[in-house]
Amino acid sequence: MASETTTEDPTRTAPRRDVARWLFLPMGAAAALFGMLPWLATGAGLPLQNLWEGAPGDAPFVLLPFSQYAVSLIAALLIVGALAAGVVGRALRAATAKGATALLLVGVVVVQLVAVAQTAATVHAGLQVGEEATVYVVGLTAGAVFIVLVGVCALLLVVRAPRGGALIGLVIGAIALGPWTSALIVPFGSVSVEPPAALVLTPWIAPVLAGAAIAWAGVDSVGRVIAAVATVIVVWVAPALLTGVSSALGTRVYANSPGDMLDYGVNVFGMALLIPELALRPILATVITAAVGLGIRMLIARRSDSPHPVAS
Template sequence: MIGVGAALVGLAPWLVSGARLPLQNLWAAPTTPDDMPRALLPIGQYHLLTIVGLLVTGGAAAGTVLRVWIPDRRRTVTGSAVAGLLAVHVAAAAQSLTVAGSGLSAGQTARIYLVGILAGVVVTLAAAVVALLLLSAASRTTAALGVGLVAVPTALWAGEWALAFAEPFEVPAWVHLAIRWLPAVLVGCALAWCGLASMRRRAVWLVDLALLWLVPPVFDTVRTVVGTRVYLGDPGAMLTLARDALSSSLGPGGGSAATVATAVVIAVAGLLVRAALRRRRSST
């Protein structure tokens, strides 16, 4: 039930928004957004990152519940949670891909499109399971590593909640700002909780900060490449576009450095607070 419930929590912002299949470039018949069929996942080339946020956050929610609960039969309960999570995720993916496939125009292009979407969904399902296993682990370092993995997808999930109730231009600026810095806050708090007492924990700091630096540019690159119809069918041009977009995102003008710096400041501040509390308890 934990796995099923967490999967539904992950899908919640999409379900609340109406769960209409996004308009498809390869749709067989002219239609409007309100006439599109219902789908449990937003299948579409412009919504791949939304799928990542919905599925990975579900895995993160299940892992967090298990980490807080600390069941006696940890392996058995964790395995059951993975099964429940995958049951919902696989059912949602199958229903959505079936609905999308039934309405797409016939031809090789549509088949390649569906296979590409399916591949992305399968990779995301695996990432959701990894997130669950990392966050539910007994080791504090492993759980902190899991936070680094899910920080950016969680921000994507939070952004979907904002869009579920308003158009993008209607979302207040402070909401966009909070979502923008949410990964840095999550990673910073996780690193402060993890600490620096061993080489393993220091390695987790490096990995989490590296993920915080690399994942947003990679996601931005994916959004740019799959959202550009001009280069579809031209692998060479798409690779060039991906390289240029990634270089631009990682360059001085990108926001990753500021995000990493913010996480470091939060982590160091958290370590200082923890040290002060320990000294206070020891003195009393």
């Protein structure tokens, strides 16, 4: 009796692949919402606005904390959401499925742009009419859109780039995780008589994660070595830059003097960048974590390569 042969019907497997690919769209949206978690957990009431028209009353619901005092938090909420999507995309090999990366990206960007638009419209509707209020809303909106683009770059690097390129995307996310975690521990706008002990650990999040990312990527090629050096530089410079920008925008004394505000921000940036007590800690933490991770990776590789004794 001749054996029967069965062939797989391609029309039956194609829909399954489509469903799996389309799942990256809600994954991206969920990651974007996850990034906003520290703000949404507070109830997402609009922070007090210096230019608010009339009595503050009940704070309207906004998806982002538009305020000159929350610039670093806005950046953290958007970038961490993009990073989460990037890590999920790389873990699930989105780069190997046609269109999966694009769907993941659309899920993130649509949610984040909706959040920016909803917040900007709500804030603009409640502010006093005038040039100063317009500049305020436009500035925060443009800054938020720029951060969305930074997150897009980080996501694409993590999902599609070789390990050296993915390392750069990971360190961008690691920088944002510091203020993101701080906002989880001490919600924005809350008053704490004594800061929680866990808050002491947040400055170490970026350098430790950056060092771990260097160990994951390795340093066995010129490109990866360059990426590792760039990672250390980013861990050193980015927090100082964020501190300078946040300090300048959050100082009401210079609100009507952009030149003085810029000078103040540059001075704060220089101090945060060059004072040894502040600059050396993240650099050393990154290098030490990377060295330990690379050492562990080397030991594991040697064990796997060593010949196993043959039983007689």
